[in-house]
Amino acid sequence: MMKIKTNMRYIQLFIATAFWTLLTVSCDRDLPYPIDEVKKGVVIDIVRAPDSDGVLSAGVTDGDYKVSVSIPKQQGDYSMLDYAQLLCVFTDVDGKTTSKVIVDNIKEFPKDISIDIANVYQQFGKEAPTLGEIVYFTTNAVLKDGYTVYGWTEYSDFNNKLFTGWEVDGRAYSYNVRYPVACQLDxxxxxxxxxxxxxxxxxxxxxxxxxxxxxxxxxxxxxxxxxxxxxxxxxxxxxxxxxxxxxxxxxxxxxxxxxxxxxxxxxxxxxxxxxxxxxxxxxxxxxxxxxxxxxxxxxxxxxx
Incomplete structure (x- = not known):
């Protein structure tokens, strides 16, 4: 019985020593990124405004296109935000995707933003929608220190996908609005x-x-x-x-x-x-x- 108790003490001592060693190594090891350079961004919700058009018609630039932007309550403090930008992400018929800032200096939330499709297409050197194209709208967050949190880049795709579990006005958080190009409906x-x-x-x-x-x-x-x-x-x-x-x-x-x-x-x-x-x-x-x-x-x- 004495031998068993002695062995148990050795086992407990070994476990405690191993745990402390791991803890010490973990605390001494540097993070894979400089913690003091981590930026706190701002999550912006964007959805198609109620009763506005949700599809682009080939060859047509008129219509009622409007998005609503807001900052979810889960964001909490967003005093670090200077302003937001409405970013258009355009995919052509060949699958090539580019982006342009369409509306700048958005400081009011929530806010409805009307979209001039003719102007959007001019920004991309085109006159009107063509079948097979897809137009997305998302937001950039420009912080007061000048840093921009992009809503989309060609390397990382759309940002803030991890926040789709948030609930906003009884629905899931939305990080973009999608407008496919279809034939005009009659x-x-x-x-x-x-x-x-x-x-x-x-x-x-x-x-x-x-x-x-x-x-x-x-x-x-x-x-x-x-x-x-x-x-x-x-x-x-x-x-x-x-x-x-x-x-x-x-x-x-x-x-x-x-x-x-x-x-x-x-x-x-x-x-x-x-x-x-x-x-x-x-x-x-x-x-x-x-x-x-x-x-x-x-x-x-x-x-x-």
Whole structure:
């Protein structure tokens, strides 16, 4: 018993000595960077302003483009900030990315900033958007000592990605706003015969325009009953689509035989270039759900 206790004392002494050695080495070792040169930056949130346009149209420079910038409450003190800059990050059709400061000396937060797309494109030596381009907006933070914390560089890409876990006004923190270039959207061009590829088959249907932001697809569920109508709400500023939950067939159809009240609810996109509407969402019946199902609507004029 005495021998065991003696051995335990040696083990404890060895562990304590080893721990102290590691601690001493760790404290003596220099950091991989000079701690006195570390800068405290300022995190700036940027989002697309409500009800403003979210897509650029090829060949068009007019529109309502606006972003909102603010400093999240999690930032705390930002007295070291002198001013912010609105930085445009432009990716051309070949994938080359460059940047330009579009708005300088931003000192008021929160703030809505209107964007002149014609002026933005002039800064990059172009006249108007072209299909395949992507335009981003982010912010630079210029500190009072003259140091600039860039929102994007060609070497480090976008900054502040680590802060996307922060909550700002009930949503996730945003470090940039993205504007893809798409074909100009005219809902009239989607009116008429279409080919509908749904959860079971491909068949013909008809699109009717009911308002400036609404379309109806007549002949859903292969036109087996008169209430086979799907109502779509289009956000023309973002080229996105919403389908509120609605019954498209009260009785059984070929792909859901033996069930009642076939209903569909979805979100999706409308592509003016390809003439397609793509939807995805839950397909349900009174008896349960078939999970998320995709529906693709194609203008017949685009089918070769």
């Amino acid at each position: 809902l009239e061009e989607f009116v008429g015969p279409v080919v509908l590829n749904d959860f079971y088959d491909e068949y013909r249907a008809e699109i009717v325009k009911t308002s400036d932001t609404e379309l109806e697809i007549h002949g859903v569920a292969e036109g087996e009953e008169p209430d086979g109508i799907l109502k779509l709400t289009i956000d023309t500023s973002t080229h996105t689509v919403k389908v509120a939950k609605q019954i498209i067939a009260h009785g059984s159809v070929a792909w859901v035989d033996g069930y009642n009240n076939v209903a569909y609810q979805a979100t999706g996109t409308i592509d003016a270039c390809k003439g397609t509407i793509t939807l995805n969402g839950p397909l349900t019946v009174d008896e349960g759900s078939f999970g998320d199902q995709q529906m693709i609507i194609q203008r017949t004029i685009d089918i070769i």
